[in-house]
Amino acid sequence: MTSTATDSKRAVVVGSSFAGLTAAFELRKHLDRKHEVVVIEPRDHFTFIPSLIWVPFGKRDPEDVTFKLEPVYAKKGIRFINDAAASFDLDNRKVITTGGEEVAYDSLVVATGPKLAFDRIDGLGPENGYTQSVCNLEHAMQTREAWERFLQNPGPVVAGTAQGGSCFGASYEFLLNTHHRIRKAGLEDVAPVTFITAEPFLGHFGLGGVADSQQRVEKYFDKLGIEGIANNVITEVRDGEIELKGGRKLPFAFSMIVPSFAGVDAVSRTEGLGNPAGFIPVNDEFRHEEIENVYAAGVNVAVAPPQQTEVPAGVPKTGQMSEVMAKVAAQNMAADIQGGERREMPMSEMEAICILDGGNTGIIFKADHVLGESEHPRVMSGPQAHWAKIAFEKIFMGSRKLGHPIL
Ligand SMILES: Cc1cc2nc3c(=O)[nH]c(=O)nc-3n(C[C@H](O)[C@H](O)[C@H](O)COP(=O)(O)OP(=O)(O)OC[C@H]3O[C@@H](n4cnc5c(N)ncnc54)[C@H](O)[C@@H]3O)c2cc1C
The missing domain is CATH 3.50.50.100 (FAD/NAD(P)-binding domain)
Structure with missing residues (x-):
C-alpha cells in the first residue's frame, strides 16, 4: 500500500481487540470521510475475552464469543488488512506486515495487547x-x-x-x-x-x-x-x-x-518504540512519550505499579480501561490530522x-x-x-x- 493522496491522510490502527476496535470506530467518527482509517490485525474475528472463562465448561462456544471483523469494518468504511505487523519503520512512517506489505501512515495507534510470557x-x-x-x-x-x-x-x-x-x-x-x-x-x-x-x-x-x-x-x-x-x-x-x-x-x-x-515481538524488535519489556511509554494523551505521530492504547501501554510489592505484580489494564485509552488516543490522532479539540486522561484519574x-x-x-x-x-x-x-x-x-x- 503506497502513501495517501496529498489532502487525504491515513490513520492506521494495529491490533483489533478492545483497544484497536474502539480506536478504529472513534477515528471513523472523528475524521472527515476524505481521510482513511486502516486496521491491521492477524485474526479475522473479534473475541470477547471476558467470556472465555465460560468456554472450558461448555457454557459458551466459539461462535457465541466472536464475530467477524471484515464485514463490520466494511460497513463503517474502514479498510481491514488481515495480517500482523512484523515491525514499524518509525522514520518513514510505515508498518511492515508479516506478508511484506508496507502500510504508510500519517498517524498510528498500536493496540497489540500482550505477549503471554x-x-x-x-x-x-x-x-x-x-x-x-x-x-x-x-x-x-x-x-x-x-x-x-x-x-x-x-x-x-x-x-x-x-x-x-x-x-x-x-x-x-x-x-x-x-x-x-x-x-x-x-x-x-x-x-x-x-x-x-x-x-x-x-x-x-x-x-x-x-x-x-x-x-x-x-x-x-x-x-x-x-x-x-x-x-x-x-x-x-x-x-x-x-x-x-x-x-x-x-x-x-x-x-x-x-x-x-510482555510486549509483542513487533514492538520489541522496533528500536525506540517500547521499553525493555516491550510496553509503550505514553503521555496523558496516550501519545508516545518521544514520537509525535505514534499513539498506544490497551494492555501494551507501559504503566508502572504505584507501589513496589514483595513479589512483582503489575497494574491491571481491563477492557474498559483499554477502550478509554483508545478513545483518548483516537481523538488526539484526529486532532493531529485535521485539527479539533485534544483530550488528556492521566492514568491516575x-x-x-x-x-x-x-x-x-x-x-x-x-x-x-x-x-x-x-x-x-x-x-x-x-x-x-x-x-x-x-x-x-x-x-x-x-x-x-x-x-x-x-x-
Ligand atoms: C479471561 C479473561 C477475562 C477478562 N475479563 C474481563 C472483564 O470482565 N472485563 C474487562 O474489562 N476486562 C477483562 N479482561 C481483560 C481484557 O480482556 C483486556 O483488558 C483486553 O482484552 C485488552 O484489550 P487490548 O485491545 O489492549 O488487547 P488484546 O485484547 O490482547 O488484543 C490485542 C489484539 O492485537 C492483535 N495483535 C497482536 N499482535 C499483533 C501484531 N503484531 N499486529 C497486529 N495485531 C496484533 C491480537 O491479535 C489482538 O486482536 C479479561 C481478560 C482475560 C484474559
Whole structure:
C-alpha cells in the first residue's frame, strides 16, 4: 500500500481487540470521510475475552464469543488488512506486515495487547508446559479438553496468576467458576481447590485493594473452602505438580495459571518504540512519550505499579480501561490530522470497574482511581454480579457487531 493522496491522510490502527476496535470506530467518527482509517490485525474475528472463562465448561462456544471483523469494518468504511505487523519503520512512517506489505501512515495507534510470557517459568502454559490458560480462544478450547479429562479423572485443582502478572480478575473469575462447576459435579471431596497469586494479599487486584476487598475475598474463600496463597512465586511446573518458592509442592489434576505479560515481538524488535519489556511509554494523551505521530492504547501501554510489592505484580489494564485509552488516543490522532479539540486522561484519574463472575454469583468493584487512593471505592457481591457480566457480554457483543458501540 503506497502513501495517501496529498489532502487525504491515513490513520492506521494495529491490533483489533478492545483497544484497536474502539480506536478504529472513534477515528471513523472523528475524521472527515476524505481521510482513511486502516486496521491491521492477524485474526479475522473479534473475541470477547471476558467470556472465555465460560468456554472450558461448555457454557459458551466459539461462535457465541466472536464475530467477524471484515464485514463490520466494511460497513463503517474502514479498510481491514488481515495480517500482523512484523515491525514499524518509525522514520518513514510505515508498518511492515508479516506478508511484506508496507502500510504508510500519517498517524498510528498500536493496540497489540500482550505477549503471554509463559516462557518465564519452566513448565508453565499449554504450549510447552502443563498448565492451562483462558487468555485467548485457542487456549480456552484446549482448557475445555483438559477439563473434560479432569472430569474423568478428578483430583486437586490449582488456579491463579504467576509472578509479574497483572490480570488478576481473570484468575479469580476462573477460580470461582471452576469451584462452582466442581460443586455442581459433586467432586468437592476429591478436588480441593488452591489459589496462588502474586498479589501481596487476596483482593489486592494489582490496585492495592478496593474498599474491604481483602476481607470480602478472604471470607468468601473460607466459606468455599479454597486455600489462597498470596505473595506467591512459582519456581517450576512439572506434570501434575507446581513447585513454589520455599519448596512447597502443589499437586494438581487440573490447573489454570494466568502468565505475566510482555510486549509483542513487533514492538520489541522496533528500536525506540517500547521499553525493555516491550510496553509503550505514553503521555496523558496516550501519545508516545518521544514520537509525535505514534499513539498506544490497551494492555501494551507501559504503566508502572504505584507501589513496589514483595513479589512483582503489575497494574491491571481491563477492557474498559483499554477502550478509554483508545478513545483518548483516537481523538488526539484526529486532532493531529485535521485539527479539533485534544483530550488528556492521566492514568491516575482513570477509573476501573470490574465484574468478577463466580458461576452463579460474583463480585463487582469500582475504583475511582486505578493508581492511588480511591475516594469512593465500591465493592458489591452477590448473584447480581453474575447477571451484570452476562448483560455486559450481550450489550457489548450486540452493539460492536452492528458497529454502534454502547457501554
Ligand atoms: C479471561 C479473561 C477475562 C477478562 N475479563 C474481563 C472483564 O470482565 N472485563 C474487562 O474489562 N476486562 C477483562 N479482561 C481483560 C481484557 O480482556 C483486556 O483488558 C483486553 O482484552 C485488552 O484489550 P487490548 O485491545 O489492549 O488487547 P488484546 O485484547 O490482547 O488484543 C490485542 C489484539 O492485537 C492483535 N495483535 C497482536 N499482535 C499483533 C501484531 N503484531 N499486529 C497486529 N495485531 C496484533 C491480537 O491479535 C489482538 O486482536 C479479561 C481478560 C482475560 C484474559
